Amino acid sequence: MPLLARMIPAPLVVDVRRGALAELGAILADQRISTSGRVAIAVGSTYGPIVQSTFRDGLAGADWFTVDGGTINTAIKLVEQIRRERYDAVVGIGGGTVLDVTKFAAARLGLPMVAVATNLAHDGIASPISTLDNDAGRGSYGVPAPLAVLVDLDLIAAAPVRSVRSGIGEIVSNLSAIADWQAAHALRGEEIDGLAISLARTAAEAVMNHPGSVSGDAFLAVLAEGLILSGISMVVAGTSRPSSGACHEISHAIDLLHPSRRAFHGEQVGVGAAFAWFLRGDSSAFDATVHCLHRHGLPVRPSDLGFTLEEFEAVVGYAPQTRPGRFTVLEESALTPSRITAKVNAFDTRITAVLESR
Ligand SMILES: [Zn+2]
Structure with missing residues (x-):
């Protein structure tokens, strides 16, 4: 055999x-x-x-x-x-x-x-x-x-607690990145890798569903192991696709447009992932992402990263150029400036509603 x-x-x-x-x-x-x-x-x-x-x-x-x-x-x-x-x-x-x-x-x-x-x-x-x-x-x-x-x-x-929490945003963004990759497969015929997706998704789910916080060793171990599995998922895929999509394009755009105002990478991609889920209209994934970020004290809104909504609109508009050729929900949504304004404002309002509903 x-x-x-x-x-x-x-x-x-x-x-x-x-x-x-x-x-x-x-x-x-x-x-x-x-x-x-x-x-x-x-x-x-x-x-x-x-x-x-x-x-x-x-x-x-x-x-x-x-x-x-x-x-x-x-x-x-x-x-x-x-x-x-x-x-x-x-x-x-x-x-x-x-x-x-x-x-x-x-x-x-x-x-x-x-x-x-x-x-x-x-x-x-x-x-x-x-x-x-x-x-x-x-x-x-x-x-x-x-x-x-x-x-x-x-x-x-x-370590400074912000530097540890930031990894939560990083790993939560895997789920959004996987959704982008699967959409690129369905709509553009891009090759995907089920093993890489399993590793990246399981790592993210383990962190999101863990009841602990960064003050406990059990949670820190799951977070560390999740980040390691994410890295290995990229080795398996031969690309950063399983953990990098629209969420990361938004973070790269912040890095390039506002180099002096960069937050932690994981803080930026967490907000990027929440916005990507909002664009996809997936309210259950959006709510879960917002709750997870909020529960761990991570930025959720553009203002939590120190940006006005107008500045965030410019970030969203620039984001697709940071990874030319990478198809994500940003490219899929064919965003015009007026649609970006409407979506960013609705995103911000929706976060308030989700957090107040708790
Ligand atoms: Zn990352």
């Missing part, structure tokens, strides 16, 4: 628990990622010194590098620094910026990358995508996904 299956590259290690960081050296050795301990470790300027002090006695063979900012130039500078010595692997310990820079640098150097997340603001923890600022604004670069993924809940519990 033929054994028909597809091989999916997956991390050797996924470790979500308190105290995971202290095991880094042992994990690198056990998994043969680095038996010599010769690894390059990239950290951010804020938490770097704290993280480094965890290894006063361990990881003697590691060299430490500080990453300052999430630009392509920072990533290239890191490549130049790391290539001067021989290393078995590159380890990124930090939030989204540090991990994105490290992923890109590891890909350029052809070295395995180990991700240690210090917040849960995004699904880049295990994804094959590095998002970096460049001369054109911001770009997404395809890179190998991390070989090992560690989430130390001690670090997460100590």
Whole structure:
């Protein structure tokens, strides 16, 4: 009988628990990622010194590098620094910026990358995508996904709560992204992947249906694991489609039109997902998204992100240009400026009604 299956590259290690960081050296050795301990470790300027002090006695063979900012130039500078010595692997310990820079640098150097997340603001923890600022604004670069993924809940519990909550918006947006992908399949014949959808959807549902909050370890573990599964869903799909649709186009438009007023990525995509569900006219998914964001203290309305309705209308109008060729509910709705104004105003009014009905 033929054994028909597809091989999916997956991390050797996924470790979500308190105290995971202290095991880094042992994990690198056990998994043969680095038996010599010769690894390059990239950290951010804020938490770097704290993280480094965890290894006063361990990881003697590691060299430490500080990453300052999430630009392509920072990533290239890191490549130049790391290539001067021989290393078995590159380890990124930090939030989204540090991990994105490290992923890109590891890909350029052809070295395995180990991700240690210090917040849960995004699904880049295990994804094959590095998002970096460049001369054109911001770009997404395809890179190998991390070989090992560690989430130390001690670090997460100590991180700014906004940076942790933001991941809820990120993962809730999966459901909207999947709806966009399925519509692109039905209306445009775009290929979809049922396994990628299963991973991305299950991850989002687990977080949305969990009764806990970011103050509890059980919830944090589900959120962390959900974000890791989201990343793997992108590996399976070979595209960011299972977790990025209209929700992300709206967030990219905010990033590009208002770079100095960016909120956390997950905060922006959460509002984007709510707006996308409103455009689809799916009131049950819209209500569930609004309630989930509100319950966890995330922005729901444009004003919660600091934007007037007029500014949000401009964001919506610009959003499709951020991902040319990606068919989402924004493109499907054939929005004219007057329709955008009407929809944005109705969206804002509807949120009030949904929240008051509780
Ligand atoms: Zn995202």
